Amino acid sequence: MIKHLAAAALLLTTACLAIGPAAAADPGITDTEILIGDVEPLTGPPALLGVAASIGHKIAIAEANAAGGINGRKIKYVLEDDGYVTARTIQGVKKVIDVDKVFAMIGISGSGQSIAVMPVLEKSGIPTVIDVAPVKFLWEPPRKNVFVVGQSYEEGIIHLVNFLADKNPGKKWGLITQDDDYGITVRDGFDSVVKAKKLNVVYSGNYKKGQQDFSSDMLQLKDSGTEVFLAGGIIAENIAMMKELEKLSIKPVTGIFWPGRIEPVLKLMGPAGDGIYAVDYVEPFAGAAGKAFLEKAKPLVSEAELKGINRYTMTGYAAAKVLISAIERCGKQPTWACTIAELEKTKNVETGVMAPISFGPGVRFSNQKLQIMQADTATLSFKPVD
Amino acid sequence: MQYLVQLLISGLAIGAIYGLIAMGFAVIYKSTGLVNFAQGEMTMITAYIAWTISTTVSGNVFVVAMGAILAAVLLGLVIERLVMRPMLGEPVFATVMVTIGLAVILRSAINFIWDAYPHGLDIGMGRGIVHLGSIGVRTGQLAVIAALLLLLAAIWAFFRYSKVGVAMRAVAADDRTALLMGISATKVHALAWAASSVIAGIGGVFFALSYDLSPAMFQLGLKAFPATILGGLDAVLGSGLGGLLIGITENLAGGYLGSGMKEVAGFAMIIVVLMVRPFGIFGERDIERV
Numbered sequence: 288m289i290k291h292l293a294a295a296a297l298l299l300t301t302a303c304l305a306i307g308p309a310a311a312a313d314p315g316i317t318d319t320e321i322l323i324g325d326v327e328p329l330t331g332p333p334a335l336l337g338v339a340a341s342i343g344h345k346i347a348i349a350e351a352n353a354a355g356g357i358n359g360r361k362i363k364y365v366l367e368d369d370g371y372v373t374a375r376t377i378q379g380v381k382k383v384i385d386v387d388k389v390f391a392m393i394g395i396s397g398s399g400q401s402i403a404v405m406p407v408l409e410k411s412g413i414p415t416v417i418d419v420a421p422v423k424f425l426w427e428p429p430r431k432n433v434f435v436v437g438q439s440y441e442e443g444i445i446h447l448v449n450f451l452a453d454k455n456p457g458k459k460w461g462l463i464t465q466d467d468d469y470g471i472t473v474r475d476g477f478d479s480v481v482k483a484k485k486l487n488v489v490y491s492g493n494y495k496k497g498q499q500d501f502s503s504d505m506l507q508l509k510d511s512g513t514e515v516f517l518a519g520g521i522i523a524e525n526i527a528m529m530k531e532l533e534k535l536s537i538k539p540v541t542g543i544f545w546p547g548r549i550e551p552v553l554k555l556m557g558p559a560g561d562g563i564y565a566v567d568y569v570e571p572f573a574g575a576a577g578k579a580f581l582e583k584a585k586p587l588v589s590e591a592e593l594k595g596i597n598r599y600t601m602t603g604y605a606a607a608k609v610l611i612s613a614i615e616r617c618g619k620q621p622t623w624a625c626t627i628a629e630l631e632k633t634k635n636v637e638t639g640v641m642a643p644i645s646f647g648p649g650v651r652f653s654n655q656k657l658q659i660m661q662a663d664t665a666t667l668s669f670k671p672v673d
Numbered sequence: 674m675q676y677l678v679q680l681l682i683s684g685l686a687i688g689a690i691y692g693l694i695a696m697g698f699a700v701i702y703k704s705t706g707l708v709n710f711a712q713g714e715m716t717m718i719t720a721y722i723a724w725t726i727s728t729t730v731s732g733n734v735f736v737v738a739m740g741a742i743l744a745a746v747l748l749g750l751v752i753e754r755l756v757m758r759p760m761l762g763e764p765v766f767a768t769v770m771v772t773i774g775l776a777v778i779l780r781s782a783i784n785f786i787w788d789a790y791p792h793g794l795d796i797g798m799g800r801g802i803v804h805l806g807s808i809g810v811r812t813g814q815l816a817v818i819a820a821l822l823l824l825l826a827a828i829w830a831f832f833r834y835s836k837v838g839v840a841m842r843a844v845a846a847d848d849r850t851a852l853l854m855g856i857s858a859t860k861v862h863a864l865a866w867a868a869s870s871v872i873a874g875i876g877g878v879f880f881a882l883s884y885d886l887s888p889a890m891f892q893l894g895l896k897a898f899p900a901t902i903l904g905g906l907d908a909v910l911g912s913g914l915g916g917l918l919i920g921i922t923e924n925l926a927g928g929y930l931g932s933g934m935k936e937v938a939g940f941a942m943i944i945v946v947l948m949v950r951p952f953g954i955f956g957e958r959d960i961e962r963v
Contacts, residue, residue, distance in 0.1 A: 330781045331888065334789035370781075377946045431767040489764060497892045502683030503800035503927030508677060523791045534677075534802055555885055560841065591945075595788065617870040653927055 304317040313623045321360045321614065321621075323348065324383030325394040325606075326404075328371035328421070333397060336546065336599045337521060340394050341366055342584075342592045349587040356617055362611065369396050371383025371434025371528035372529050374402035377407060384411050388529045390624060391415065393607055398440075406577075407497070408433055414613070414626040418606030419599065425478045426652035433624070434630050434646055436481070436606040438568045438655045440469070440544070444476025444517075446657045447542045447566035451515055452484045456538055460491035461513030463504060464523055465526070473519040473544060489513055498524065505531035508539075518563075522547045527557045531561035537547065542566070548660065551599065553667050561664040568655035569601040569641045572665040577660045580604070601640035608638045612650060678927040679808050681921060686883065688812035688920015689821040692895035693876030694829070695904060695912035697869040703905045704865030707757075707765065710772040712873055713894015714779035715752070719745045719874030720881040721787055721891065724794045734796045741878055742871055749870030754861045760808045761859075783888045791887040799882035813882035820875060825913045828872075832909070841865065845907070873897075900944045905956020915954065918942070921958070 299564075315322040324571030325344055334414035334501035348362045355363060365670045367379035376396045380513035383389050384407075391414040395401040408415050409430050417425055421437030462477055464470035470493060481488055491502050508516065515531075516539040518525045525547045528559060532538065541563040548565040550572065570576035584596060612630035614621045631650075635643040643655040675963050701709045709715075715805055723741035730736060756775055760768045783789075793800075799813030832838040843851040843862040880893060897916060904915025919939040927935030952958050 330784045332790075332886070334784045338784075365760055389958060466933065494932055495936035497889055498936060499880075499892070500683070500687045500923075502687070503924045504932040505681055506679055507932065508675065508685070523889060526791060534811060536809055553790075555791055555793050625936065660685060662742065 305369060305463040308505045312387035313390060316621065320363050321357055321391075322363050322365055322387060323610070324367075324380075324382065324387060324389030324392050326367045326369050326379035327394050327465075327503070328374050328396055328399075328400075329368035331364070331371045334369045334418060335549075335597070337368075337371070337394075337396065338595050339597045339599035340603035341590060341606075342595055343418075344607045345592070346584050346587050346600070347604045347607030347611060350583070350631050353587070357611060357615050357621070359414055363523075367399060371397060371400065373400050373403045373639035375438075377404050380404045380407050384413055387392045389413070390621075390623075393417075393610055394419055394603060396420070401425055405430070405433070406602055406607075409434060412623060414630060415621055416606045416610045416630070421530060422468075429649050430653040432627050434609075434633075434651050434653075436644060436655070437602060438652045438657055439652075440472040441476040441479075441570075443657060444473050445480055447544070447564065447659065448477055448480040448517065449484070450488060450566075450659045451517075451540060451542050451564060452480060455515045458487070458514040458540070459489045459512050460515050460517070461508045461511060461539065462488065462496060462517045463490075463492040463498055463508070463519050465524070466493045467496055469521070470519060472516075474500050477519075478519055487502070494520075494524065499527060499533045501527045504528070505535060508532070509535045509537050512622055513539050514541075517542050518547075519544065520547065522549070522552060526552055526560075529556045529559040531564070535595050540564070545569075545598065548669055550667050550669075552663055553662050553669075556662075556664070558664060560662050563662045565660050565662065565669055566657055567660060569596060569598050569605075570639075571660050571669045573663075573666065573670055576639055577601075583632070583639075587662060604638050605638040605644060609633055610643050612636055626658045675807060676928065680924045681855045682805070682808060682814070683837075684921035684924030685818050685917060686810070686920070688900075688917040689817045690876045690893065690916070691897040691900045691919050692821050692916025693817075693824065693879070694873045694893055695900035695916045696824070696909050697873030697876070698901040699904070699906060699909040699912040700872060701867040702754065702784050702901075703873070703909060705757075705862050706845075707768055707772070708906070709892070711776035711779055711813040711867070712771065712778045712869070712897065713891040715745075715748060715870050716873040716877035716880075716893055717778055717886075717888075717890040718748060718784065718877075719870065720794070720877035720886055721783060723874075723878045724792055724886055725787070726882060727794060727796050728865055732796050734798060737796050738878075741874060745870040745874035746867045748874075750863055750956050751868035752870075753866035755809070756905070757866065758859065758864070776894075781892050787913055789888055791885050792881075793885050794878070794881035798883070799879075811883050813879060816877070820879065821916070824872065824875070825910055828909055828913075837864065895930055896939065899939045901953075902943050903946055904920035905953030905959055908953060908955035911953060911955025 314560050320394050327341050348364050359516050369375040369379045393416050395417045402424050415433045418436045424437045464474045490508050490513050518528050545566050545567040554561050615627045617625035633646045644653045661672045697712050722744040727737045800813045801808050835938040839858045844858050848858045900911045900919045902917035906913030922942050923935050923938045924937030
């Protein structure tokens, strides 16, 4: 009898060991659900970006759930607020991976935050698609489990400055940047075109993060005779700069970068913002693709969330769509290894909000196509010009 | 010359805002001996309330002004009653830490109650540009300079001639003796918080008129704090003037030394002044260090 019981126990153990890895290989999956985690700045000034990106994730998830989920499993979204504080980003990512036990990660706060959290993500091996702040460190060198949707800040600035330089030959240039990593990136991109095109830079300033009064900076800009101006602020700073220029009765040809390419910015700039140029890799809401996206979003999010939509909603949507599609291709029993392999095989995935997304063997960056847009304050929109 | 005058006018305008917030710091310090590190956040909340009134109730300037003042009074009283009064008798360090905690809560409240977008406070005035000769100034900037000067005069008269003002000075000088003379220290404290909230709130509303609202506005408190130290932590009128000095210094530094120096200039100035007069330009000598 004891022999039979021992044999049965042995058999049962062997069976459990045999099926164990398949059933409990990776966390975040039950018979009915798949968990996807995210950490974003939902409070603090950059909440404008984090909230919008999370709405994009929610739209893609709601869309997939409405279509039956991923091979029958509904997607559950676990969102943590880091307040744009790096220590809290690390804490948040550890929490969603170790406590909530999500299957995959998406979004991941700002550039400094995602850089800081990279060792945690790499060590965990969890499939991750980053979309909020595409900085080179995230894909150079490529990490096995981390994919980035977007375009680099340097490339964006280079594209914008090249466009403005070609359109305004022989003009005097001015630049102002923030005194942080973001500002350094903007300045590096700008400097590379200055050297290549021998631009005549007559004003170069930088400001402390959080500065709100730009009266002396813009007075210097005016005094320098700047004709083409790269406003290297993010959101509120660019508004303050343009309004200051309006007060000083000058209107140089002005370019801004994509973090500030959002419609409420134009409303606040008023006539001062009319005609400013911006560079981006997502579609403007004024175009057919943008309008179609808003129509798609309407039934899937709350009224308050609908108001919080901006360009970051599109980047979030596209990244979530790519991730969901990769998990889906893994069939009934998705694993981390399969999801990562399928992400790598991503080829020309259409999201409707930016150019098709592709990765490849050793390629973890989608390298999105850029376009230049111009502000039209009458319609409070940005319209493509190239 | 025109360059210098433009810098001075812009400096006076932003300095007047710093001055108003700095006066808020000083009113609380003078009455309670406490530095309120949530002053910038209280300024921001009042400005957001003014914006909400303008967009939901009425954009009429008087309605917005009265609503914002009432809201600021209420905010000050609620904070004093619910947060600060229970801390009476506790070490100063603990009480100061409570104001830091309060600052974080109020800062987060902006995103919970409102949103992270910048907003313009449009009440039909303050945004227009007037030209003084060839120098452009927003009407809101001129108005805030006038408001600061008016408030300086009003507060001087209040502390000098009104019963309540004298009672506040008595509590600040020696609260135990004031108690023996029948003055309620708790009422004086509550009044100080309400007054501080209103004065700083006026600064916030004027800032929103000239520069817009955003969740980063709380940083005005950090900019106004050097003005208070410069003018004297216990000198309400001195703090107002300290704000003007900081604003002008910042703008001149930004205009002549380079844009990177702008934010540093105010702090560099207080280091120099404090080395000579540790109690500030208009402060009293016996400041207790916390």
